Each structure stands twice: as C-alpha cells, then as structure tokens.
Amino acid sequence: xxxxxxxxxGGTASSTTAPVERPKKPRPSLFxxxxxxxxxxxxxxTGADWRYGVGFSITDIWDGLTRPNAPMRGLGEIDFAALTxxxxxxxxxxxxxxxxxxxxxxxxxxxPLALFNSKLGAPNRVAYAAIKLFNxxxxxxxxxxxxxxxxxxxxxGALPGMLALFFFxxxxxTKLTSDTIDGINHGPVExxxxxxxxxxxxxxxxxxxxxxxxxxxxxxxxFELNLRAxxxxxxxxxxxxxxxxxxxxSHGQWDRxxxxxxxxxxxxxxxxxxxxALRRRLL
Amino acid sequence: MSRTRxxxxxxxxxxxxxxxxxxxxxxxxxxxxxxxxxxxxxxxSVDARWDRLPDAPGELWNxxxxxxxxxDLADLPQALESMWESVAIAWLGTMIAAxxxxxxxxxxAQNISGRGSxxxxxxxxxxxxxxPEIIFAVALIPIFGLGPLAGTIAIGLSSTxxxxxxxxxxIEGCDRGPVExxxxxxxxKAQRVRWAVIPQVMPEIIAFWLYxFEINIRAxxxxxxxxxxxxxxxxxxxIEFRNWGTAGMALxxxxxxxxxxxxxxxxVRRRIIRGPKSGHDKIILDPEKVILARxxx
Numbered sequence: 001x002x003x004x005x006x007x008x009x010g011g012t013a014s015s016t017t018a019p020v021e022r023p024k025k026p027r028p029s030l031f032x033x034x035x036x037x038x039x040x041x042x043x044x045x046t047g048a049d050w051r052y053g054v055g056f057s058i059t060d061i062w063d064g065l066t067r068p069n070a071p072m073r074g075l076g077e078i079d080f081a082a083l084t085x086x087x088x089x090x091x092x093x094x095x096x097x098x099x100x101x102x103x104x105x106x107x108x109x110x111x112p113l114a115l116f117n118s119k120l121g122a123p124n125r126v127a128y129a130a131i132k133l134f135n136x137x138x139x140x141x142x143x144x145x146x147x148x149x150x151x152x153x154x155x156x157g158a159l160p161g162m163l164a165l166f167f168f169x170x171x172x173x174t175k176l177t178s179d180t181i182d183g184i185n186h187g188p189v190e191x192x193x194x195x196x197x198x199x200x201x202x203x204x205x206x207x208x209x210x211x212x213x214x215x216x217x218x219x220x221x222x223f224e225l226n227l228r229a230x231x232x233x234x235x236x237x238x239x240x241x242x243x244x245x246x247x248x249x250s251h252g253q254w255d256r257x258x259x260x261x262x263x264x265x266x267x268x269x270x271x272x273x274x275x276x277a278l279r280r281r282l283l
Numbered sequence: 284m285s286r287t288r289x290x291x292x293x294x295x296x297x298x299x300x301x302x303x304x305x306x307x308x309x310x311x312x313x314x315x316x317x318x319x320x321x322x323x324x325x326x327x328s329v330d331a332r333w334d335r336l337p338d339a340p341g342e343l344w345n346x347x348x349x350x351x352x353x354x355d356l357a358d359l360p361q362a363l364e365s366m367w368e369s370v371a372i373a374w375l376g377t378m379i380a381a382x383x384x385x386x387x388x389x390x391x392a393q394n395i396s397g398r399g400s401x402x403x404x405x406x407x408x409x410x411x412x413x414x415p416e417i418i419f420a421v422a423l424i425p426i427f428g429l430g431p432l433a434g435t436i437a438i439g440l441s442s443t444x445x446x447x448x449x450x451x452x453x454i455e456g457c458d459r460g461p462v463e464x465x466x467x468x469x470x471x472k473a474q475r476v477r478w479a480v481i482p483q484v485m486p487e488i489i490a491f492w493l494y495x496f497e498i499n500i501r502a503x504x505x506x507x508x509x510x511x512x513x514x515x516x517x518x519x520x521x522i523e524f525r526n527w528g529t530a531g532m533a534l535x536x537x538x539x540x541x542x543x544x545x546x547x548x549x550x551v552r553r554r555i556i557r558g559p560k561s562g563h564d565k566i567i568l569d570p571e572k573v574i575l576a577r578x579x580x
Contacts, residue, residue, distance in 0.1 A: 031554060043378055046371035052364075054371050054431040054512070061436065064426045071422045097329040104322040140541035144417070144505035144515075145534075148522050153342035158331040163339060232417040235509055236519070239331075242417075249421055261418060268413040 074254020082248070082256035083263040091234075091244035091260070092267065094158055098233075098240055099226040102162045106169025107219040113170065114177035114215070115203055120189065121181055123199055135178075139171035143229045147238040161238030165226045172225060176218040177211060184210045217279045224272050231264055350531025358532040362517065366536050369513035370544070372431050372506065373499035376438025381492045383443045384408075388450030388488075394462075395454060395476060405448070412444030416502045420511040431512030438499050438506075446495055450488050457483045490552040497548050504537050 028036075049055035065072070082088055115121035117135055122128035146167050150160030188206035197205065234242025241264055248256040326333075389395050391404035411419075419437035427433040461479035470478060507515025514533055521530035 035551070042374055046375045052367060052371070054368070054375055054435050056375055056432065056435060060427070060432065064428075067426075069426045071425050094329060097325040100321055100325040101329060104318060136542055137538055140501070140538045140545075141534075142501040142505045144508055145518060145537070148508070148519060149343070149346065150339070152522050152525070153346055154335040154339050155332070158329050159333065159335055159339075162329070162331060228413065228415055232415045235417060235421070245418065245421075254422075257422070261414065265410065265413050269409060272413070 070252060071254050071257075074256075074258050077255050078262060079253075079255035079259040080262070082253075082259035087244055087247070088241075088260055088263065091241040092263070095227065095230045095240040095242075096267075098158055098162050098165060098230050099223055102165035103169050103219060103223040103226050106166045107173050107215075107222060109166075110170050110173035110177065110219075111215060113174045114181065114211075115207065117174055117178035118181035120184075120186075121178075121203055121207060135171060135174050138167055139175060141167075143168040144232060144236060147233045147236050151237050156237035156239075158239035161230060161233040161240055164233060164238060165229060168229065169222050169226060172222045173215070173218050176221075177215045180211050180214045180218075181207060213282045217282045220275045220279055224268070224275055227271055228268055346527065349527035350534065353528030354532055354535075355528050358529045359536070362514065362529075362533045362536040365507070365514035365517045365533070366504070366540050368431055369503040369506075369515070369537075370500060370540070372434045372438060372503040372511075372513050373496055375435045376503065377442060377492060377496040377499050379435070379439030380442035380446050380495065383439065384447035384450060385488075387443070387447040388454060389476065391447060391451035392454035394457070395480070405451075408444045408447040408451075410444065411441045412448065414441060416441045416506065417509055420506050421509050424510060429510040429512075434503060434506040434511030434513060437511060438503055441502075442495050442499060446491060449491050450484070453484050453487045453491070454480060486555050490555045493548045493552050493555075497545050500541055500544055504541070 046053055047056040049057065113131060113135065116123070116127055116131045119128060122131065143164055146164035147160055150163045154160050154163070184207065188210065189202060192202040192206040230240040230242065231245070232242050234240050234244065235246050237243070241260065245257055245260055248254075248260065387404055387408060390400045391408060393401050396404075416437050419441050420434055423433040423437050427436065457480055461483060462475055465475040465479040503513050503515075505513075505515045505518075507513045507517065508519045510516065514537060517533045518530060518537070521527075521533065
C-alpha cells in the first residue's frame with residue numbers, strides 16, 4: 001500500500017485494491033508449451049492399452065495387490081534364518097569378491113581411457129573420437145546384457161559376472177573422470193608444456209594430480225554400483241547373491257527371498273555409508 | 284665470452300643442484316598395499332574358473348563376428364517394436380516415480396519439514412535405492428503376471444528412491460530470499476512452498492527426471508531377461524539359443540536408441556537448466572556429478 005493512498009486501509013477493501021492491477025502473467029514459451037504437449041502425448045501413448053502401450057491401469061494394479069499372492073505373503077513372514085545358511089553366506093562373499101575384483105581392474109583400465117577421452121588428454125583428434133565412440137557404446141550396454149554375452153562366451157559362474165562388471169566399471173569411471181578432466185585448472189598444464197614436458201609427462205605431472213581425488217571417489221562410487229548390480233547377475237547365471245535369490249524364487253520360497261534381500265539391503269547401505277564417509281574426505 | 288661463461292656457470296649450478304627428496308607418504312603406501320592386496324586376495328579366493336579367462340577375448344570376438352555378419356533386416360521391425368516397449372516402460376516408470384517422489388521430497392527436505400519427517404522419509408527413500416529393478420520385477424511378476432506392467436511398476440518403485448533423495452537435496456539447496464519474501468508478505472507454509480520454493484527448484488527437478496529416464500532405459504532394456512517386458516526377452520532368448528544374427532540386430536537397436544535418446548534428453552535438460560540463450564558457459568549438467576561433488580548424509 002503506497003503512502004499517498006488516500007483511502008483508509010481495511011473496511012472497504014475491494015474499493016482500495018481495485019486500481020492496483022495485477023501484472024499480466026507472461027505467456028508460456030514455445031519450448032514449455034511444446035514440452036508439455038510432448039510429455040502428455042508420450043505418457044498417454046505409452047500408458048494406453050493398445051499395441052504400442054504398456055496397458056497401465058490403476059484397477060489392474062489394485063486387483064493384483066489385493067489378490068492373495070506368494071511374494072506379498074512371503075513379505076509378511078520374512079525368514080532371516082536364510083541369511084545364516086551356507087548358501088547365502090557363500091553368495092554374499094562371492095558378490096563382495098566379484099565387486100572388488102571387477103571394480104579395481106575396471107578402474108585401473110579406466111584411468112588411461114579417461115585421459116584419452118578428454119580433449120586435453122587425447123594425443124590427437126582421431127584417438128579422441130575413437131575413444132569417445134568406444135566409451136559411448138560400452139556405456140549404452142546395460143550390465144545384465146554384458147553378463148548375458150559373457151555367459152554365452154565363457155559359460156556360467158563368477159567369471160562372466162566379473163567380466164560384465166569390469167566393462168560396466170570402465171564405462172562409468174571413464175565417463176565421470178573424463179568430465180572432471182575437462183574442468184581442471186589449466187595453469188599446471190601450461191607450466192608443464194612451457195618447461196618442455198612431453199605429452200605423457202604433462203599428463204603425469206599436471207593432469208593426474210588434479211583428478212586423482214575425484215577419480216578415487218568415482219571408483220569407490222562404482223564399487224557401490226557394482227555391489228548393487230551383482231545382486232542381479234545371478235539371474236542370468238553369472239554368480240553372486242543373485243543366484244541365491246533366483247534359487248529361492250524358483251522354489252517359491254518367498255520368505256527366504258525376502259530374508260536374503262533384507263540382508264543385501266543392509267550390506268549395501270553399510271558399504272554406502274563407509275564409502276560416503278571416505279569420499280567426503282577425498283573431495 | 285660472457286655468454287659461454289654464464290652458460291657454463293648455469294650448467295655447473297645445474298650439476299650441483301639436488302632434487303628435493305620426495306617426502307615418504309605412509310598413507311599412499313597403505314592404500315596401495317590395501318588395494319593390491321585386496322585385489323589379489325579377492326581374485327584368488329573367488330570361486331571363478333580363471334582358466335577360461337584367456338578364452339574370453341577370442342570368444343567375445345567370435346560372438347561379435349557372428350552377430351554382425353549375420354544381420355537380417357527382417358528382424359528390424361521386431362527389434363524396434365520391443366525397444367519401443369522398453370522405452371515406454373522407462374518413460375511410464377519415470378512418470379510414476381516422479382509423481383510418488385515429488386511429495387516425499389518435500390517431506391525429506393530439512394528446510395521444509397520437521398526432523399521426524401525428514402528422518403523417516405529419508406530411510407523410506409533409502410530402501411528402493413539399494414534394491415535393483417530386477418529384484419522388484421521378479422517380485423512383481425507373480426502379482427501382475429509376465430509383461431510390461433510388472434516392469435513399469437518395478438522401474439517406478441526403484442526410481443522413487445533416487446529421485447526423491449536428489450529432489451530433497453535440490454529443495455534444501457534453494458535460495459532463502461524468496462521464501463523470506465513470501466513469509467514477509469504473510470504467506471502460509473503451503474503458500475511459501477508453492478510460490479517461493481517450487482518455482483525455484485522445478486527446472487532442476489524436471490532435469491533430473493529426464494536424466495533418470497535415460498538411466499531407466501538401460502534398466503528396462505534388460506527387464507525382459509526375467510520376463511518383465513521390453514527388448515530384454517528378445518536379447519536373452521536369441522543369445523541363449525545362439526541366434527546371433529537376431530541378437531546382434533537387437534543389440535544394435537539397443538545401443539543406437541539409447542545413444543539417440545541420451546542425446547535428445549541431454550539437449551532438453553541443458554535447455555531447461557540454462558534457459559533459451561545458448562551461451563558457452565560451462566555448468567555441471569550431470570546430476571550424478573552433483574551428488575558426488577557434495578556427498579551428504
């Protein structure tokens with residue numbers, strides 16, 4: 001309310017506020033309007049019950065959930081005794097070892113790839129483009145698909161699982177680290193070049209020290225991802241705790257499935273807490 | 284000649300110069316020993332048939348050769364249709380997660396909700412974050428039957444955790460100014476959230492929904508392995524029965540469609556966060572990096 005307002009405040013409020021006009025709302029931009037239309041159209045097209053849709057319906061979901069079913073019944077009587085059995089213990093150990101081996105080996109390979117995957121670190125444009133393409137392809141293949149391919153190549157067991165996680169780690173760590181290299185301080189790089197360092201020497205003395213903390217942090221993060229991913233590799237025969245879950249599921253023992261899943265949940269959350277505390281110190 | 288004299292003098296100085304000794308770094312030694320020891324110990328104790336490892340590159344090359352020399356264009360329509368189903372599952376799952384996580388994010392944000400609500404909601408969001416989609420999918424298949432519905436709900440539930448957590452962090456990072464202005468103008472709590480918080484955080488949250496959609500496409504492409512719809516079934520069956528040509532076509536479609544959607548979605552995210560001007564300013568667009576850059580709780 002301005003000070004020159006002759007009308008008394010309160011009382012006949014409508015008459016005092018009448019001259020003050022609300023500013024007009026700006027029209028939504030073409031981008032927003034278009035985006036909204038695409039969003040609604042995509043949601044309807046994908047959700048509708050037709051040839052190219054999922055057939056999403058709330059009533060179906062409600063019917064499914066209210067109907068008695070084995071998984072939900074198992075959730076009511078979770079069997080934690082399944083965790084103490086030899087089968088689950090071996091499964092957890094295998095998962096942990098697989099994640100450890102594949103993260104360390106994958107991260108090791110990812111470091112030179114990350115250097116070459118950035119404009120600064122690549123020796124020439126051809127190598128840069130080739131590494132970038134290679135990394136994009138690796139990253140677009142999901143972990144379970146790698147596992148399928150390696151099971152076909154070397155048979156079932158922990159080995160194809162580790163190979164799958166190895167490739168998955170390369171993709172993740174390379175991408176995150178090379179993005180960091182793009183953002184580093186160029187001062188040390190120029191200093192190294194001015195003092196006559198070769199390309200490799202420049203990378204070693206000017207780039208590597210700057211990205212090492214971030215790289216270590218990404219590798220630890222990748223270990224968390226691998227741990228989570230290794231719980232599903234068993235569904236295609238690539239070892240780990242997933243094969244235990246798959247075993248109990250195929251026998252319809254949902255109480256045990258949930259017991260193992262809860263144990264897995266605890267392992268993942270504990271590892272994540274530890275890794276986060278370490279990572280916070282690094283960055 | 285003075286020039287050579289200075290030269291020899293500097294050379295002599297150079298000869299006398301001693302490189303400073305590198306300080307011995309205990310921490311580095313311990314970490315190196317732990318990593319190398321951990322790797323070797325794990326590699327030895329894991330029950331894997333390492334003797335098959337030397338065959339792996341050859342076998343993989345063999346499979347790749349069989350896949351890409353035996354391609355049949357007749358498989359393309361089926362591959363595209365299955366991939367579309369995967370994209371549909373990912374999209375709808377992301378929408379479900381967006382709807383579920385949006386209110387939860389406000390309940391989990393410290394600057395909006397009370398302590399009790401924050402602690403409880405955060406724990407609730409942690410559970411789906413730790414469980415992979417496939418496990419949700421196998422539990423949902425006996426309930427909803429084989430097919431895309433189980434996969435969609437699996438993606439929706441498991442994404443709710445990540446989206447909720449990151450949205451809560453975005454809300455916590457919002458600017459106090461508008462909130463105080465709304466407070467000063469007499470806005471209620473709900474009005475403060477509606478007019479001061481939501482307009483600020485919406486671009487970032489929507490950008491993260493899109494980013495999660497990109498991740499979910501990778502997840503939904505393999506849901507079919509357990510029978511929850513999408514191109515995974517086609518991949519799994521053709522790899523299992525060694526129909527390498529058809530599997531190769533499916534693989535090519537997965538890779539190309541994933542890269543294509545990543546590119547489109549990345550451009551849209553950039554436009555949402557940066558606004559209409561196309562500047563050359565470098566900002567972090569990878570939300571995963573944002574989480575890693577400021578690890579919290």
